[in-house]
Amino acid sequence: MFSKLKKLLVWRHGVQFLFAMITVYIGIEFIIFVNQLTSQSPAPFSRPAGVEAFLPLSALVGLRAWLATGVFDSIHPAGLIIFLAAITVSWLLKRSFCSWICPVGTLSEGLGKIGRMIWGRNFKIPAWLDIILRSLKYLLLTVFLLAIFFGMSGSDAVNFLQSPYNKMSDVIMLEFMEHLSVTGISVFSILALLSLLFENFWCRYLCPYGALLGLFSFLSPLKITRNQNTCIQCGQCTKSCPNRIDVAKADRVWSPECTGCLNCVQKCPVQNTLTFKAPKNLPKLSYRALAFGIVGIWFLWIAIAKLTGHWSNGMTLENYKQLLFFI
Ligand code: SF4
């Protein structure tokens, strides 16, 4: 029989590993694809549409254009599909995208663990500063939402989607990463150091994507739920929460910071006291059911997109070569 820790390791870390490997595969495939743009070799590799997961702003503009015109983005359709899949996961299963799927979240979590190995602990930012810093990601989100949904008309959004810059934004992103400037290296180094020192630094304070998903997660019917009758107030749940939520005092965790990581459930010493469940007497969700739910929703969106022709953008290698001047 699996212990709770083993279940968590197998299911959550298993799903994280799966998505990390998919990301690496997509990254390698995309590098080979981009290298073909400047060589004369025949094209054995097509462009992996999944790379558009790293274009969240383009996806947001795609959503703006879709809502205004009813036309689904044809330049980065997979980006918009992935965005909609992340929203669906958050709407139904809290912000679990962040702690089960997102490769940046996985990297951030891994750095926090390495930091614990180096210093024996992660450091805590004082509560007053934590509140101020947490608001940064909502501030960034507000700026993006205002710029895209109020600063752009529907036709502005369509024009942006059809612009050479947007068409080549994935290639530009790769170029940026492959030839990092001193400023870029400094920024990434500082973020890595902060993630080593403070658990979940990027996700907790700076990621506007996580902030948006957190707002959708308010609507999730499933939440961490504490049985007051069996709780012995040991505080293990609060201590184990990477997002500093006081689980031991909550009946149901409504916080948009909860990423459904289930660390608190795993740490609770009293059977069935903490559960991830819908209200009333509806059944709780096991680690396995949550893992299948998250992966199922994700791949269902991708399957629907592929079946309905909303996954690949249809741009040919020649189209990309003609736009190379833009980089
Ligand atoms: S430890 Fe519990 S309350 Fe904290 S983020 Fe994870 S699931 Fe949510």
Ligand code: SF4
């Ligand atoms: S870990 Fe379980 S028993 Fe301990 S305070 Fe939290 S809910 Fe109560």
